Amino acid sequence: MKSNDISLPTVPFRTRGGVRVPHRKTTSTCESIVMTVPSQVSIPMQQHIGAPCKPTVKVGDIVCVGQVIGDSDQFVSAPIHATVSGKVLKIADIPMTNGAKCQAVVIASDGLQTPYSELKPPKTDTLDEFLSAVRASGLVGLGGAGFPTHVKLRVPKDKNVDTLVVNGAECEPYITTDHREFLENSENILYAIVKVKEMLNLKRVVIGIEKNKPDAIELMRNLIKKEGKSDYIAVLALKASYPQGGEKVLIEACTGRVVEMGKLPADAGCIVMNVTSLGKLAEYLKTGMPLVTKRLTIAGSAIKEPKNVIVPIGTMIKDVIEFCGGYSEEPKKILMGGPMMGIALTTDELFILKQNNAILAFNEKDARLMETTDCIRCGRCVASCPMGLMPPLISRAVKLNEIEELKSLGAMNCMECGCCSFSCPAGKYIVQTMRTAKAMIRSAK
Amino acid sequence: MVGKLYASSSPHLRQGDTTRKIMLDVIIALLPACIASVVIFGYMSAVLIAVSVVSCVICEYICRRIMKRNNTIGDLSAVVTGILLALNYPVSLSPLIAIGGSVVAIVIVKQMFGGIGQNFVNPALTARIVLLTSFSSKMSNWTEPFAYLNKNAADAVSTATPLADGEHLTSYFDLFFGIHGGCLGETCVLAILLGGIYLVARRVITPLIPLTYMGTVAILSLCFGLDPIYQLLSGGLMLGAVFMATDYTTTPLSNLGRFVFAVGCGLLTMLIRQFGSLPEGVSFSIVIMNILVPYIEKFTRLKPKGFIKPKKESASK
Structure with missing residues (x-):
């Protein structure tokens, strides 16, 4: 199925199926606001696919922003960093969204957000140094899957990867965090794209953005032209159709290649990276500050002031919603993620993870479940x-x-x-x- | 602290269409044909349609009560069956026989096989076939159009349908506007096409099945040396192609399957018209193809994206 064509596409390839969902991206013009530091954060030791981390700090330790507080010696894992400066209160089991318990480091914030003194831009002269830097940044797939980025970038030798596909489709309704990432962090995104392309020796980069974000498409196209990278980076204006940002759908829309069942994108010669992951990677490479904050879209019919907020990872959902003016009416459904694939929560006393990108709260009318009747085989x-x-x-x-x-x-x-x-x-x-x-x-x- | 929250499986957003809304769209699409039947054959058409609809709904209600199942008359599918059934009657038919048709369609064909979505043949067409074989003269007693305007003539001014008259005596104009003998809803092609266009515009159906069906009939007419336009405009073909062969429950799921189904319908229709002893074959061909749907489905399955055939367990042992 794999085509070896590595020319830059100008129009997206046809994909199968998909539905037209209402966009409801009301927060797309809301510039990201940095949340006031919460008094306490609980940082789970498992925020990625793979082996959980073990805490590397003890109760009573003083930690600073960006300091490693959890790590694992397993390959498929990513280190976890302190997201506020302060004192480790306790190491305890906290509930996760799926109902399971997970070990977490609870830090009481001193409100100062002192950065860790040993943070410095990493050395990335060789591929190994680069991949170690990606691991140290704590990056995981920020589109929602949470797969450790350094594992994804360490392409097995037998796979011939030639294309980087940048996922900026953001097809889920309500969510605008990737859109804001393009608008607020475009130069960093391009910096990381070029770095990944050079380190992995790729041939081309295709950035897929849905047509409903014309400003982001325009901005990236101009920037690429200005930096003189248009010979190997293309921005594709994808049809605004859900699930355009699904990994396999995106690969087909951007390259025309089909990933076989049970295979990985690398088998089709592609690596897919979310745009926010790239932005965060650039920040780490430039400053040495690992993944400690995340931009979230807080929206839905039960939120008083919908907005995009930059929050420290491990903040309680309730605190974030209070920062957005609290609930406008009694919430009946709270989602972590978008309305199409998000998880319905049973309480708002859960904690923000690395890969979260939205918290949505809905009133009774929007939350009510549809009555189920018999299948009429409409197809x-x-x-x-x-x-x-x-x-x-x-x-x-x-x-x-x-x-x-x-x-x-x-x-x-x-x-x-x-x-x-x-x-x-x-x-x-x-x-x-x-x-x-x-x-x-x-x-x- | 928030109160109790709904915690359902994703997705948390729905398109908003329901079975009831779809059925309502079908009813709206059938209205032109109903109006045309009243104009062409008189008020008795309206009586037959009303009797048929009411008896279908009552049958459905009683069945669900007896079987101790949830009540499904709200989904309006029984109303659709009632209208379709009535549109297949000649205007001279006794309302009592029409009630019999409703019982066959709803009780036997639909509810005894599990209700909506479970019937393996089209209820309206099957009931029509049952009545046709049981009351063949009454079911093919065709009345002249506009006979109700003529006070002197008795009720039954019998005529032949355009397909049965041997020579093609009806003009294309009369065929298109339905000014000829036939079932209530099948004569006026214009009204049926209006309904079909509405259904396509509302995305209730895709034009795949009707166009394939009509295309097959047209091509086969040419092969048999018949006039394709005459074949398309006469008999129950239009009503069958637009409303009967597009019934969700009794047609395949995939587009390839639907194509095969529609070609089969067209083929059987023309074989019956050309070689059978019956003048018309639309109902039989659709019902026969309905029965074949599971087999068509088996051979027209979609191939999943990037599908690799799973290895057989026995082969590896």
Whole structure:
């Protein structure tokens, strides 16, 4: 499936399915505001896919912003840094969004935000130095997956990667953090793009941005032209269609290549990086300050003053919402992430992680669940699936417990984007069924 | 501290379409055909449509009550079945027989197989076939258009449908505006096309099935040496292609499957018209293709993106 064409595309390639979601990106013009330092942060030791970190500080230690407080000797992991300066209050288990418990370092802030004295720009003359620097920055995939960036960038020798795809699609409704990253941090983004391209010896870079962000497209195009990089960097104006920012969909839209089922983007010769990840990487390379803050879109019908806020990682959600004027009415649903793939929370007393990009709160009207009726086989789920799956047949195989049938229907290909449920007139929870299907296949192995 | 929160599975946003809204769109799309039938065949058309709709809804309600299932008359699918059924009757049909048709469609074909989304054949068409074989003379007793205006004539001024008259005596103009004998809703092509365009514009259906069906019929007419325009405009073809062959439940899910389905419908229709003893074959061909849907589906599955065929467990052992 892999095409070896490495010319720069000018128009996006065709992709399958997708739905037109309402954008509701009301905060796109809200310049990011730095949140006042919270009195206390709880920083979980697992904020990435892979091995959890072990705390490297003790109760009573004085820590500064950017100091390592958790690390692991495993390869697939990323270090965790103090996000406020102050004193380590305790090391305790805190609840996570999925209901599990996780060890966390709780720091009482002294309000000074003193940076750690040993922070300095890293040496990045060789690939190894560069990758160690990426690891030390604590970067994980900030688009939501949380996969350690240094692992992604360490491409196995047998894979011929030639393209960097920059994910600036931001197809989820409400969220505008990547949009703001383009507008507020464009030079850093370009700096990191050039660095990654040079270190990994890539041939071309394709930046994918949805058409509903014309100012970001314009800005990046002008900047690239001004810096004289247009011979290998292209900005593609993608159709504003959900899930344009899904990794496999984005790769196909930007390069025309299809990632085979169960394979990684590197198998199609691509590396995908989120635009905010690149911005943060540049900041680390220039200043030595690791990933300690995150821009969040706080929006939804139950938020008094929707805005983009830069918050220290580990801040309690409740504190962030209070910073945004609190709730305008009683919230009935609070989401971590966007409305299409976000997780519904059971309380607002949870903590911001590295890969979070939005907190949305909705009133009763928006939160009310749709009544579920019988499937009428309208086929909208089939038409909208970007992966070419047939949810009605998969649902049937789940009911009949037919594992082989599930495999041959390609259920593992589902990325849980939610297009099927979104378009279902019967209000079915198709994504939930798809998760069941995937769990059934995994447990049968 | 916030109160209790909804914690449901993603996505948390829905398009807003419901089964009820879709069915309402179908009803709106059927209105031109209903109005045309009243204009062409008189008020008895309206009576038949009303009897058919009301009896369908009552059947659905009673069935769900007896089976102790949730009430589904609110989704309006029984109303759609009722209208479609009535549009397949000749205007001279007794309302009592129409009630019988509703019982067959709703009780036997729809509810006994599990209700909406579970019937494997189109309820309205199957009921029509049952009535056609049970009351064949009454079901093919065609009345002249505008006969109701003529006070002197008795009710039944029998005529033949354009397909059954042997020679092509009806003009294209009369065929297009429905000024000829036939079922209530099938004569006026203009009204059906208006409804079809509405359904496509509202994205309830895609034009794939109707156009493929009509295209197949046109091509086969040419092969058989028949007049393709006459074949397209006469009989139940338009009503069948736009409203019956596009029924969600009894058609395949994928576009390829739908294409195969529609080609099959066109093929069977023309075979019946050309070689069968019946003058018309739309209902039979659609119902036969309905029955074949599971097989079509099996061979027209979508290939998932980047799909690699899973290795058989037995082969590795």
